[in-house]
Amino acid sequence: MTAPKYVGLENYQKIFSDVRIGNVYLTTIRLTAMIVPCNMTLGLALAVLLDRKMPTIIRNFFKVSYFFPFVVSGVAVSIIWTFLFHRDLGPINYYLGLIGFERIYWLNSSTYSPLAIVIADVWKNVGFYVLVFLGGMQAISRDFYESAEVDGATAWQQFRHITLPLLSPTILFLMVISVIGALQIFEQPQILTNGGPGDATRTIVMYIYEQGFRFFDMGYASAIAFTLFIIILVLTIIQFALSRRWVFYS
Amino acid sequence: MNNVTAIRTAPKTITYQAMKRREIFAAYGLILPTLIGFVVFIAIPVVSGLAISCMTGTC
Amino acid sequence: MSTKASVQILPPAVKTSRKPFPWTTLIVLAILGFGAVLMIAPFLWIIQSAFGETREAFVLPPRWLPAHPTLKNFQDVFDQVPYHLFMFNSLKLAVLVTLGQLITCSMAAFAFARLQFPGKNILFFVLLSALMVPGQITIVPLFVMIRQLGLYNTHAALILPGLINPFGVFLLRQYFITIPTDLEDAARVDGANVFTIYLRIILPLSGPVLTTLAILTFVGVWNQYFFPLVVINEPKLQVITVGLTLLRGQFGAGALGTIAAALTMAIVPVLIVFLLLQKYIIKSIVSTGLKG
Numbered sequence: 001m002t003a004p005k006y007v008g009l010e011n012y013q014k015i016f017s018d019v020r021i022g023n024v025y026l027t028t029i030r031l032t033a034m035i036v037p038c039n040m041t042l043g044l045a046l047a048v049l050l051d052r053k054m055p056t057i058i059r060n061f062f063k064v065s066y067f068f069p070f071v072v073s074g075v076a077v078s079i080i081w082t083f084l085f086h087r088d089l090g091p092i093n094y095y096l097g098l099i100g101f102e103r104i105y106w107l108n109s110s111t112y113s114p115l116a117i118v119i120a121d122v123w124k125n126v127g128f129y130v131l132v133f134l135g136g137m138q139a140i141s142r143d144f145y146e147s148a149e150v151d152g153a154t155a156w157q158q159f160r161h162i163t164l165p166l167l168s169p170t171i172l173f174l175m176v177i178s179v180i181g182a183l184q185i186f187e188q189p190q191i192l193t194n195g196g197p198g199d200a201t202r203t204i205v206m207y208i209y210e211q212g213f214r215f216f217d218m219g220y221a222s223a224i225a226f227t228l229f230i231i232i233l234v235l236t237i238i239q240f241a242l243s244r245r246w247v248f249y250s
Numbered sequence: 251m252n253n254v255t256a257i258r259t260a261p262k263t264i265t266y267q268a269m270k271r272r273e274i275f276a277a278y279g280l281i282l283p284t285l286i287g288f289v290v291f292i293a294i295p296v297v298s299g300l301a302i303s304c305m306t307g308t309c
Numbered sequence: 310m311s312t313k314a315s316v317q318i319l320p321p322a323v324k325t326s327r328k329p330f331p332w333t334t335l336i337v338l339a340i341l342g343f344g345a346v347l348m349i350a351p352f353l354w355i356i357q358s359a360f361g362e363t364r365e366a367f368v369l370p371p372r373w374l375p376a377h378p379t380l381k382n383f384q385d386v387f388d389q390v391p392y393h394l395f396m397f398n399s400l401k402l403a404v405l406v407t408l409g410q411l412i413t414c415s416m417a418a419f420a421f422a423r424l425q426f427p428g429k430n431i432l433f434f435v436l437l438s439a440l441m442v443p444g445q446i447t448i449v450p451l452f453v454m455i456r457q458l459g460l461y462n463t464h465a466a467l468i469l470p471g472l473i474n475p476f477g478v479f480l481l482r483q484y485f486i487t488i489p490t491d492l493e494d495a496a497r498v499d500g501a502n503v504f505t506i507y508l509r510i511i512l513p514l515s516g517p518v519l520t521t522l523a524i525l526t527f528v529g530v531w532n533q534y535f536f537p538l539v540v541i542n543e544p545k546l547q548v549i550t551v552g553l554t555l556l557r558g559q560f561g562a563g564a565l566g567t568i569a570a571a572l573t574m575a576i577v578p579v580l581i582v583f584l585l586l587q588k589y590i591i592k593s594i595v596s597t598g599l600k601g
Contacts (some may be wrong), residue, residue: 004305011303033516046344049337058338064587065345068352071583071590073532075550076575079557080351083565089367124453131595184445187534191554204444205535212449213539222303222449229446236441255323276503277426284417284436287473292439295447295454302450 004219011223020199021028021207021224022179027114028203031189033131034118039178040171044139050130063134067129074124074187081120082107082192101244113193119228120188129174136170149165168247176239180232199246204228320540327398352576359383366565382570389559392571394545395552402464402548403530406471410526411519415474418481418506423493433482438476447537452539465549466540471530482596484518485511521593524586528594531579549575 015021050062056129069077085106085214106116144162153161164171185207189195195202195210202210204224212221313574319442354372358366359382361375386392420426421433451470460466492510501509512519534550556571583590 004302004466006304007306008304010306046341048459049341051519052334052337053525054334060587062341063591065348065582067587067591068580069348070574070594071528071532072579075532075534075552075553075573078551079356079568079572083355083569084351089369089565091369091371094369094371116371119417123351127593131591141594180443184443196396206446208449211511212452217306218449218453219302219305222299225299225446226303227441227451232443233441238346256506273424273503277420277429278504280420280424280507281432283413284473284475284478285432287413287470288436288439288475290454290477291449291451291470291473292442294564295450296442298454299450299459300338305572 005186007219011220012227013225014220020202021200024202025114025222027201028183028185028198031114031117031185031201031203032179035116035121035182035185036175036178038122039129041124043126043174044171046126046131047133047137048163049206050134055084063127063131066130068127069124070128070130072124074162075191077124078120078188078191081116081123085116085192107193110197111193113197113201117185117188117192117238120192121182121185124188125178129178132174133167133170138225165248168243172239172247176236179235179239183232183235184226318580348545352580356573356577357572358565363564363566366569382566385564386556386571386574389567390552391545392552392556392558393487395547396463396502396574398546399531399549402467402471405531406469407523407526409468409472410474410477411523414477414481414522415512415515415519415599417478419511420487422485423506423511424503425567431458436475437479440479441454448535448539455540462541462543462546464546467533467537470536473520474526476597480522480537481515481518484515488514488521515569517582518566520589521597522594524590525597528590 054132084090087103087105105111106112145158148158148162184205185203189201189203192204193201195206208224211217354371357373360378362377362379415570455461455466493506496506496510537548537551551569557568
C-alpha cells in the first residue's frame with residue numbers, strides 16, 4: 001500500500017502497455033458474443049412454443065420452472081454448476097459419457113471453460129428472455145394472425161412477417177440490456193473458473209476487481225472502469241441508432 | 251365585552267401565492283433524500299472515479 | 310403435420326372438421342417439458358445431496374432421493390461458518406433497503422409526478438442519467454469513500470447507498486402520473502395539504518407498483534455479491550452470497566454434501582417465497598425488465 005500520488009493520464013497509458021488487458025477485453029467480448037445470441041434465440045424459440053395453445057396451468061408450470069433460476073443468486077447458481085461440471089464426478093460428464101463423449105475438462109480447459117460459463121449463464125437467465133418475449137407476443141393482436149391465416153400464410157410466414165416486426169421493440173430492449181449485462185459479467189466466471197485457466201475466462205470486471213482490491217492499484221482499476229463505461233455508452237448509442245432501421249413501432 | 255356586536259374568527263384564508271410557495275418547499279423536501287443520495291453515492295463517485303484514475307497507489 | 314391430409318379425406322362432419330391427432334402440440338410439450346426438466350433437475354440434485362451421507366454425495370448416476378437421509382451436512386455448515394448470521398444479515402439488509410427505497414422513491418416520485426416546482430425537469434433528467442452508470446463502474450471510488458467515512462466493515466456501507474434508487478423513482482413516477490387528479494382536486498378543495506395527498510391518496514392507490522419496487526429491491530439485495538465482497542471483511546457481518554463462497558473456500562470442491570446443505574438453505578426460502586408470489590414476482594421483473 002502506497003500513498004496516492006497524482007500522475008495525470010499515466011494509468012490510461014498503462015492500459016495500452018498492459019499485456020493482459022487486451023486478452024481480458026477479448027475474453028469479455030467473446031463471452032458477450034456467445035451469451036447474447038444464445039439467450040436471445042433460445043428465449044425467442046421457447047417463447048414461440050409457450051405461446052401456442054395449451055392449458056393455462058401447464059403454461060404456468062413452464063413459466064415458473066424456466067424463470068426460477070433467474071431469481072436465485074448468481075453465486076448459488078454458479079456453485080451448483082461447478083458441481084455439475086465436475087470432471088470426474090459431475091452429472092454432465094456422466095450423461096455425456098452415456099452417449100459416447102470423452103470426459104470434458106469443463107472448468108480447466110481454455111477451450112471449454114468459456115463454454116461452461118455461457119451454459120451456466122444461459123441456464124440462469126433464459127427464463128427472463130422467454131417471459132419478456134412471451135409478454136411481447138401476447139400483446140400482439142390476434143387479428144393479424146387471423147387475417148394472415150385467411151390469406152393462407154404459413155406458420156413461418158406469420159412468424160417472419162407479423163411476430164418478428166411487431167416484436168422488434170422487445171428485441172431491441174432485450175439486446176441492449178443483455179449486452180450491457182454481459183459486458184459486466186462477474187459472478188459466473190469468478191466462481192466457476194476464477195478467470196482460469198490462466199486468463200482464459202477473466203472478464204473485464206474481474207480484472208477491475210483484481211487490480212483494485214487484490215493489488216490495490218485503485219487508480220488503474222478506475223481507469224479501466226472508465227474505458228468499460230465509455231464502451232457500454234457507445235454500444236448503447238450505436239444499438240439505438242441502428243434500431244431506427246429495423247425496429248417497428250406500431 | 252358588553253357592546254360587541256359580533257365576534258367571529260376570520261376564516262382561515264391563504265393566498266394562491268403562499269400555497270404555491272408551500273408546494274414548492276414541500277416538493278424540494280420530498281426529493282431531498284433522493285437528491286442527497288444521488289449526489290453522494292452516484293455523482294461524487296463518478297467524478298472522484300475520474301480523479302482516482304489519474305492517481306497511483308491506494309487511496 | 311402429415312396426418313392432416315389423411316384425416317381430411319373423411320366426409321365433412323357437422324362441425325367444420327375433425328381435429329387430427331395433435332402431434333405438433335405433443336412435440337411442443339415434449340420440448341418444453343425437457344427444458345423444464347433441465348431447469349429443475351440441478352436443484353433437485355443439490356437438495357438430495359444436502360440430505361445424503363457424504364460418501365454417497367457423488368454417486369453416479371445422480372440420485373434424486375437420498376438413500377440414507379441425514380441432517381449431518383447442515384450441522385457441518387454451522388460448525389464451519391456462522392451461516393445463521395449470513396442469512397440473518399442478508400434478510401436484515403434486504404428488509405431495511407427495501408423499506409428505505411419505498412420511502413425515498415415514493416416521496417421523490419410523488420414530487421416529480423404531482424407537484425410543480427422550479428427545476429423539476431432538469432432535476433428529473435439528471436436523476437435519470439444515473440441509470441446510464443453501471444454499478445460496477447463506481448465501485449472503486451465508492452469503496453474509497455466508504456473507507457474514508459469509516460464505514461468499511463459495517464452494514465451501513467451496504468444500506469446507505471441502497472437507500473436511493475433513481476430507477477425506482479422513475480418507475481413510481483410513471484405510475485403516479487396515471488392516477489386521475491379528481492380525488493386530489495377534491496381533497497385540495499377540502500384544504501388537504503400535499504403530505505395528506507401523498508399519504509392518503511397517492512400511496513393507497515399505488516399498491517401494485519410499490520409491490521413491484523419492493524420485490525425488485527428485495528431480490529436484488531438478497532442476491533448481491535460484488536459490493537458486500539468488497540466492503541465487508543468480518544465474517545460475522547457477511548451476507549449469504551459471500552458466505553457461500555467462504556464455505557466453499559474452506560471445503561474446496563470435494564465436500565458436495567456440506568455445500569449442498571448451505572445452498573439448500575439459500576435456495577429453499579427463495580423457492581417458497583417465489584412459489585407463493587410467483588404471479589407478482591414474474592410480472593414485476595418482466596414488466597420492468599430489470600435484472601435482480
